[in-house]
Amino acid sequence: MSRPLILLFLIVTALMPGQTTCQDDDALMISRIHDESLGNGRSWKWLTGLCTRHGGRIAGSHAYLEATDYTAGLLAGIPGVRAYKQDCQADHWIRGDHEEVVIKKSKAGKLKLKALSLGNSVATPPGGVTAEVIEVKSLDEVEKLGREKISGKIVFYNRPMDPTKIRTFSAYGGAADQRVYGPAKAAEYGAVAALVRSMTTQADDFPHTGVTVYKDSLNKIPGIAISTNDADRLSNLLSQGPVHIYCRTNCRQEGKKPAPTVIGEIRGSEFPDEIILVGGHLDSWDVGQGAHDDGAGCIQSAEVLRILTTLGYKPKRTIRCVLFSNEENGLAGGKTYAAESNRKGEFHLAAIESDAGGFSPRGFGFDADTSVFKTYYRNVSKWLPLLESYGLQFETGGGGADIGPLKSQKGLLVGLRPDSQRYFDFHHTANDRIENVNRRELELGAAAMASLVFLIDKYGIK
Amino acid sequence: MSRPLILLFLIVTALMPGQTTCQDDDALMISRIHDESLGNGRSWKWLTGLCTRHGGRIAGSHAYLEATDYTAGLLAGIPGVRAYKQDCQADHWIRGDHEEVVIKKSKAGKLKLKALSLGNSVATPPGGVTAEVIEVKSLDEVEKLGREKISGKIVFYNRPMDPTKIRTFSAYGGAADQRVYGPAKAAEYGAVAALVRSMTTQADDFPHTGVTVYKDSLNKIPGIAISTNDADRLSNLLSQGPVHIYCRTNCRQEGKKPAPTVIGEIRGSEFPDEIILVGGHLDSWDVGQGAHDDGAGCIQSAEVLRILTTLGYKPKRTIRCVLFSNEENGLAGGKTYAAESNRKGEFHLAAIESDAGGFSPRGFGFDADTSVFKTYYRNVSKWLPLLESYGLQFETGGGGADIGPLKSQKGLLVGLRPDSQRYFDFHHTANDRIENVNRRELELGAAAMASLVFLIDKYGIK
Incomplete structure (x- = not known):
């Protein structure tokens, strides 16, 4: 059945009380997520702002600090989101x-x-x-x-x-x-x-x-x-x-400098202590604009919060967008975040990272502690039929550098898997610029992430 | 199992006489096809030549005629390929x-x-x-x-x-x-x-x-x-x-002009009367270089012949690369080709068209006369496990404008399905240029087509 026919079917059945199933509701929600991202999305505008105003944002630099203000401002502008910064010190290397x-x-x-x-x-x-x-x-x-x-x-x-x-x-x-x-x-x-x-x-x-x-x-x-x-x-x-x-x-090291991680959070209504993290890293290399690496991942993560909020979705669990610091040359952001989280006794039910470029999404890779992986993967795999029509597949092995330190909390680690063919055309070069990002591909990645966050939030994974 | 491990397994089993299965041999061949396309491919060089020397090749134009010489020369340079042109008259429209x-x-x-x-x-x-x-x-x-x-x-x-x-x-x-x-x-x-x-x-x-x-x-x-x-x-x-x-x-019509279709053919050793066509359209709009539309499809089709020949593969069936004329503003090439084919009593067992841009391939769409479609689709679907690890999926509905008129021969019609997100950034514009094609994506498309041609040739579809 074509996508318009599926939608028609879903809308018709949705109008018949008692006739809908969870799967129908979920398909409709995932369709609405994609419509919002592709039709009214902010990803492109936000990423353009980040790249053109705050490019070359290596951790500890002035550009990095400005980027933390910019992204914290975007997050704070989403109704219901509490935006804040987490202190982090990073070695500041300059060219x-x-x-x-x-x-x-x-x-x-x-x-x-x-x-x-x-x-x-x-x-x-x-x-x-x-x-x-x-x-x-x-x-x-x-x-x-x-x-x-x-x-x-x-x-x-x-x-x-x-x-x-x-x-x-x-x-x-x-x-x-x-x-x-x-x-x-x-x-x-x-x-x-x-x-x-x-x-x-x-x-x-x-x-x-x-x-x-x-x-x-x-x-x-x-x-x-x-x-x-x-x-x-x-x-x-x-x-x-x-x-x-x-x-x-x-080039030289300039010593430790403040390089905060930026966080935006929607508190869960039923299980606020189960955190679903979605994030990327805000720092980039000093050359280029850090468009694919990893402005795209940061903006997609912020857009996940905006899409769900705009659609009126009230999460049961706490959804936290985390824009990590210093992934490129020290991982101070990821390490500090995990240490702080462990100190507070937090539990990340799932952490989804987008750090492979803003290209056409082709699925997700999943990882977790071996004691829980099989259960989690079996449970998330049930959702695959909802996502396949968007060109998404699931595979084992995933996560990412920033969320890696959270593995000991025994939640699910997830990496967005975009098409990888063009990534190393731009990676770590002066050419990693907004004009080399395709708007639709970026928006589809945000929609894919929002869809997975929605399903994890609604059903859990245990 | 990761791809390197699969390959190692296949190579090891291939060295053990009597231990291999058809599927193992096929997986190895498909891996070699991809290695050849990505490691030693000609797609990029050939498409660069076509675009930079013979861009804006609307049917009937001087640029178009030059492009027929260029591509016929490429095909003739592949050992074992007979290259020729099929007469075709097209309305020549100029801006x-x-x-x-x-x-x-x-x-x-x-x-x-x-x-x-x-x-x-x-x-x-x-x-x-x-x-x-x-x-x-x-x-x-x-x-x-x-x-x-x-x-x-x-x-x-x-x-x-x-x-x-x-x-x-x-x-x-x-x-x-x-x-x-x-x-x-x-x-x-x-x-x-x-x-x-x-x-x-x-x-x-x-x-x-x-x-x-x-x-x-x-x-x-x-x-x-x-x-x-x-x-x-x-x-x-x-x-x-x-x-x-x-x-x-x-702008104005200049009347009928010669606009031949270019053909390169390897005659089959066992079933020469069963033709497997692989093609695209050689004409483009007068603006731009016709890089994605459809230089990419033409070059990928020629590359299919080169890859199979280079790997020493001797087809059982006749494999014919067809670069159609006048797809953009008349379809004279496709209509003339089908009429001539019908007149000769030919049978196209399969026709595969690439005319959706040189982007990352995501699979194939299949079509055929309803009297044969179910059988064909059931048979080709058995090969999907061999192609999934290359990111390819199968779906119903396919073919393309140039091969459409062949449907009455009751063979299989196939369309290569690349990722579509960027296609309309370039389609029919001055911006459809070689610098907007990614080399690897182009090469992966050629490899996907060569893999399917190989399987159809080896096993048939009936």
């Missing part, structure tokens, strides 16, 4: 004021590579560093080459993301160790800097930043992302003979 | 050399609206036409207003596409009658021209062209698309009082 330079100088001329320091990286010395480049495909290769080959060099990690993975997050998972742990590994063997091929399957000119992690006991060296096109160019040059590179960066 | 003007003149100044003549429209008189605008929401409204209110006016059709439809093609289907039949209906009641709100749910500045159809017995009046932003602006002006508009267009 510095001067241009980041990665350049190959030779008698033949200069070749300038597009470069971005990795998040939390140290800078080069003020005068920069020049050294021979050695290309590797893995951290293991650095170990095998050993100190003799690595010492004094610039290590260039150049293993591409595997384009044949159907889901791009799998390809990312198979390559990101080079960025996260590569500079520390290179430092362990005496390298003076590390270049990392950007995390995308696209051939383009955008360097992708992202966090790198040092071992505290070791000397720290600069980690710098270069674009995939420049990585191919550099690799090609290396195949012709030795290459020396000059790098100069000026 | 004309002068700027198309829709302008509101008043003492307060000029307001210029972004305008595009509808395809197959007549032009205004050379000096243009000025008249009062009357806004309507439907063809019925024109009838109700009658000759008294309509005569001498410019009718402005302004019913938006319904944004709450989950699938944008449903919303298009609910609004496109204004463009297709609106000018003829307005002419019937004495209007001097018709403006049509563009077919998109986006608020933007791109007018969307598309075919309009006249009744031969009636006077023909110009039909002109205006952007949704301009439609809103004009409607707002009309709410304040009468508005007069000046329009001038210079």
Whole structure:
């Protein structure tokens, strides 16, 4: 039956007292949620505001603090929502004021590579560093080459993301160790800097930043992302003979800064102590606008509250929109939130995270403590027929970085799963901007989340 | 089981003689098809060539003829493929050399609206036409207003596409009658021209062209698309009082021109008389590059042949890639192809069309003559478990405009179903360009089609 026919059927049966079932009511509510999001939604307007006024909002920055005011204001404007901020301190890393330079100088001329320091990286010395480049495909290769080959060099990690993975997050998972742990590994063997091929399957000119992690006991060296096109160019040059590179960066840690998490809450009428969290992370990298990562998830989460309220839905359980701080380079928001929640003895019946971009939603992934997972998953799976006509599927394995620390409360963790094909076109780049978000796709994601929140609230999952 | 684990399992079992099943072999083949498309695919390179060298290829134009050479060359370059052209004559409509003007003149100044003549429209008189605008929401409204209110006016059709439809093609289907039949209906009641709100749910500045159809017995009046932003602006002006508009267009029919359909064929080894067609339409509108509509479908269809050939697959049945002519403004290619096929007594066991954009594939829609549909659909449905892990679903109702005339051969008609959310951002506009296609999404569509062709070829559907 087509969707209009289903609706007609539901409306007709809804007009016949005693003839409706829960499933009919639920289908009608889910249809109304989608109509509201697509027909009268605020997602697009709100995300446009967040991106254009408060882009590049790395935790601890002025832009971040402004974004907390903006989003707290949006939440406070939804009738029945109590908006507040949760104190959080985050390490404030800044890229510095001067241009980041990665350049190959030779008698033949200069070749300038597009470069971005990795998040939390140290800078080069003020005068920069020049050294021979050695290309590797893995951290293991650095170990095998050993100190003799690595010492004094610039290590260039150049293993591409595997384009044949159907889901791009799998390809990312198979390559990101080079960025996260590569500079520390290179430092362990005496390298003076590390270049990392950007995390995308696209051939383009955008360097992708992202966090790198040092071992505290070791000397720290600069980690710098270069674009995939420049990585191919550099690799090609290396195949012709030795290459020396000059790098100069000026990033630094500024110490702990206030970076509050933003919260908006509707108190439940029957079971206020059962919390259904819906959220994303408000911080972004300093480049770009943080449109897909993760402005989209934050705005969708706020929109869930607005949609349910606008439709007159009175939740039985407490529905809490949480816009976490510092996901990108420390996870201070998620850790602080969980610690505070545990301290108060709270229970999150469910936590739904949207942090995979504002693309066409394709379903949800579910996770929970093994002692409860089977029961929860069996119960939520009963709702799948209500959501399939919206192109949504369920799968095991889910959650997200910010809600991960809540797992010990033994509630359900859920990740929204949007189509992943375009995510790494924009992820952690200057190109993660509002014009690369599609309004309808964003709105469908908000509607999918609101539908799941509605079902969890109405029926519970136990 | 994750996809890597499935693959490992399949490879291990494939190495154990006598331990494999057909399903295992098929899963492995489908995985190889996807690896080839995503890892070594030609779709992106080929589509880039088609778009950048032979954009705006309306049937009968020089650009169209060049595109037939380009694509026939691509097909001929695939080992084992016989490439040829099928003669076809199409009405060649041209927009004309002068700027198309829709302008509101008043003492307060000029307001210029972004305008595009509808395809197959007549032009205004050379000096243009000025008249009062009357806004309507439907063809019925024109009838109700009658000759008294309509005569001498410019009718402005302004019913938006319904944004709450989950699938944008449903919303298009609910609004496109204004463009297709609106000018003829307005002419019937004495209007001097018709403006049509563009077919998109986006608020933007791109007018969307598309075919309009006249009744031969009636006077023909110009039909002109205006952007949704301009439609809103004009409607707002009309709410304040009468508005007069000046329009001038210079489009015209140039008569029948050669516009061949391009074909590439691999002859089947066992059942050469059972044809599996895979295709799209090579013509596009004159504005833009015809990237999504339907360069993507053409290139994906050619890529199906290349992928299967590259993997060493020898089809039992004849696999024929058909790039139809004149889908946009006459369907001469599809009609000529079916007539010729019927004349030769051919049988198309299946025909798969990709004409819904090069977006992330979400499945296939199936159709056939009622006498055979149930059997076919039951048989193909057995393959769904092989395709679900690629995000593909099956549904009833499918096919497409070009393969529609083949239905009388009582084979299976199939439409590739990509995600539809972004299609009408680009459809029939100057913005339908290669930079708005995502490489991976395009490649996944080609792989989905190749997988289905493989299964139909291997097992049949009867």
